[in-house]
Amino acid sequence: MSKRKRVVLPLNDKVKIIKSIKNGESGSKLAQIYGVGTSTISDIKKNSDAIMKFTCALEKEDGSSQRKVMKKSQNEILENAVYTWFLQKRACGQPISGPLLCEKALDFNQKLGGDNSFKASCGWLARFKSRHGIRELEIQGKKLSANVASANSFVDELKEFLDEKEYDFDFVYNADETGLNWKALPSRSLASHRENAAPGHKVSKDRVTVMVCANANGTHRLPLLLIGKSKNPRCFKNVKIPLTYANQKKAWMNTDIFLTWYENTFIPEVKKFQKDVGKEGDVLLLLDNAPTHPSAETLNRENGKFTVKFLPPNVTSILQPMDQSIIETLKRLYRKQLLRRLLTTKDSEIETTLKFFKETNLKDCCYMLILTDEEIIEDLNNNEREDEEDTETGEVCQVPSHAEAFEALDIDFKWFERQDVSDPIQLLQLKRIRDLAAMKRNDSLRQRPITSYFQPKF
Incomplete structure (x- = not known):
């Protein structure tokens, strides 16, 4: 049996x-x-x-009856805090993604003096969603087709070309453009099992084009090229932005913009890199065959020292180097920064999302695009080590409130970004400190004690 x-x-x-x-x-x-x-x-x-x-x-508490066990969370206070916050945000129509929920869980864990080993991992997120019947809505997507035979043929051709010319991979570059809806919030959100739909605001169609360029070894990343619609954005007035900006009436790439970028950014930046590393050699730039790119004959310069080679049609998804998760990662990091900025908006505002759209401008887009959190933290740590020797214990001074700190930092930021000596990394450091003050200010504005939300349900 x-x-x-x-x-x-x-x-x-x-x-x-x-x-x-x-x-x-x-x-x-x-x-x-x-x-x-x-x-x-x-x-x-x-x-x-x-x-x-x-x-x-x-x-x-709107939990899931599909649960199979009655096991509770190891930290009920943290669980109730995160779930209460989630329900509040969903009631306001704010989209909530898995990574955003994990980041808020880490934030609550720190405020509650929780276990330092808590990581808000993917496993924790899956169990949290299962315990509360949370799922994702509005899944959308599309697939790209690719000419595999043409791609395989080009790989052999390119390998032979690189061997023949003896290119140094430090001087083999790739550039690619992508559209970015720079104000668009996620089109899908975590939702409780009782929600049949996830209503929200009208999708923002504010779009820019971003071009990414780097060498094959990843040792040289050129400044991003951002293409917007406005010739002279008001938010750029007297401000030093940390990337290259161009304009076109539909915010698309065209031949003139590409040629200007190639002559005024690509060639000078590569020459500077060669001087910095103390090496010389021919330079190859790989591009897709978009009609907005000038011909290879137009772009080949300095007696063959700068050469352009085009990829075959319909091979972007499998051959374009920047399309192998690099651009996707850039957009994910940008979206993460955008959602963090949304979190700093005052909770006391009734129309939080509308206020967020109004206050976010193209200058903010530039700052959110250029550096990852890890790079900012690394640079901050380096500066902190340099200043350790100068640190001395002094008299205890009165600590400003979070609101006062935010106002002062906001003024500092507006002043520093208009100075000729301002540096992109320094600007981002100051911006992140200002955003931190904004988040702490918002927390202090809540009149109801946060612990009142954390009473065990059963």
Whole structure:
């Protein structure tokens, strides 16, 4: 006789079994219906009071009846804090992504003096969503087709070309453009199981084009090229932005913009890099065959020292180096910075998202595009080490409030970005400190004590 497969029933089935038992159904019949042993039915009957109490509590807090066990979170206070925050944001229509939820969990854990080993991992997120019946809505996407045969042929051709010319990979570059809806919030959000849809604001269609360029070894990343619609954006007035800006009426790339970038940014930046590393050699730039790119004959310069080679049609998804997760990562990091900026908007504002759209400008887009958190932190740590020797213990001074700190930092930022000596990394450091002050200011504005939200539900 074959061994019966172990079946773990969800709580809603257990509730049905308890009700059926009360109505006089036999345990053997119920065991046959649900594909379990009679001992399982007996256990459910014995624990009926605990099961019903736990299920009722789940319904009150909008939890998932598809759960199969009654195990609670190891840290109920943190669990209740994150879930309360999640419900508040969803009630306002704010989209919540998994990474954003994890980051808020880390933030709450720090404020509550929680375990330093807590990482808000993917496993924690999956269990949290399962416990509360949270799922994702509005999944969208599309696939790209690629000419595999043409791609394979080009790979062999390029390898032969590189070997023949003896190119140094430090001087083999690739550039590619991508569209960026720079104000668009996520089109999908985590939602409780009782939400049939995730209503939100009208999708922002503010779009720019970003061109990314770097060498094959990853040792040289050129300044980003940002293409917007406005010739002279008001937010750029008297401000030193940390990238190259161009304009076109539809914010698209065209031949003139590319040629200007090639002559005034690409060639000078590569020559500067060669001087810095103390090496010389021919330079190769790989491009896709978009009609907005000038011909190879137009771009080849300095007696072949700067050469351009085009990829075949329909091979971007498998051959374009920048399309192998680099541009995707750039957009993900940008979206992360955008959502962090949304978190710094005052919770006391009724129309938080609309206020966010109004206050975010193209200058903010520039800052959010250029550096990752790790690069900013690394540079901050380096500066901190340099200043350690000069640090001395002095008299304790009165600590400014979070609101006062934010106002002062905001003034400092507006002043420093207009100075000729300002540096992109320094600007970003100052911006992140200002944003931190904004978040702490918002937390202090909440009149209700945060601990009042964390009372155990059962």
